[in-house]
Amino acid sequence: MSALIEINKINKVYNPGENAVYALKDINLTVEKGEFIAIVGSSGSGKSTLMNILGCLDTPTSGSYSLEESDVSKFSDDELSIIRNKKIGFIFQGFNLVQSLNAIENVELPLAYRGIKHSQRRELALQALQRVSLEERALHLPSQLSGGQQQREAISRAIAARPPIILADEPTGNLDTKSGDDVMEVLFDLNNEGKTIILITHDMAIAKLAKRIVRVSDGIIVEG
Numbered sequence: 001m002s003a004l005i006e007i008n009k010i011n012k013v014y015n016p017g018e019n020a021v022y023a024l025k026d027i028n029l030t031v032e033k034g035e036f037i038a039i040v041g042s043s044g045s046g047k048s049t050l051m052n053i054l055g056c057l058d059t060p061t062s063g064s065y066s067l068e069e070s071d072v073s074k075f076s077d078d079e080l081s082i083i084r085n086k087k088i089g090f091i092f093q094g095f096n097l098v099q100s101l102n103a104i105e106n107v108e109l110p111l112a113y114r115g116i117k118h119s120q121r122r123e124l125a126l127q128a129l130q131r132v133s134l135e136e137r138a139l140h141l142p143s144q145l146s147g148g149q150q151q152r153e154a155i156s157r158a159i160a161a162r163p164p165i166i167l168a169d170e171p172t173g174n175l176d177t178k179s180g181d182d183v184m185e186v187l188f189d190l191n192n193e194g195k196t197i198i199l200i201t202h203d204m205a206i207a208k209l210a211k212r213i214v215r216v217s218d219g220i221i222v223e224g
Contacts, residue, residue, distance in 0.1 A: 148179025
């Protein structure tokens with residue numbers, strides 16, 4: 001395996017000055033290509049801030065973040081948007097589906113942002129829905145799907161463009177046990193195919209299924 005992500009002495013500071021709040025303090029972390037890691041921590045620990053930086057949704061106050069040997073910590077918002085679109089598939093606890101679009105249209109959406117023509121978008125979206133056994137619900141709106149089906153749709157959207165990194169933020173948090181197990185099985189399959197999985201969770205039972213646990217407490221990595 002080769003290093004995919006390297007962050008070095010990352011700090012995230014809010015309200016710089018006398019009332020400064022350090023969300024992250026001198027964080028160092030390396031993620032190898034093809035790893036499956038779980039980032040855990042209690043509310044306020046800094047794990048969400050770390051997730052936002054790893055996902056190029058936010059930038060650090062100081063320190064460096066190398067993604068495939070590019071220091072993205074110095075990128076502009078537009079450059080970060082391109083990185084997110086090409087390199088990272090996001091799965092969120094709240095699904096974040098567009099309620100007025102059916103399943104295949106939701107999955108196609110990020111592909112449209114990449115400028116992929118319609119016929120190819122439709123093919124890639126259908127393949128992604130097939131991966132999670134949801135092709136028979138391709139024309140259903142989110143409101144016509146169960147929570148587990150909506151999360152599988154969200155996974156389809158995350159993987160349709162075939163990004164090398166999947167960042168899953170509490171992907172089982174709103175699901176029953178069976179649906180949560182189904183979601184984790186899909187993530188395992190993706191990891192076995194070589195995708196790098198970064199899972200954010202507060203559930204240690206879920207975290208223990210990953211190959212490595214990174215524990216964050218008070219803005220510091222204390223394990224992993």
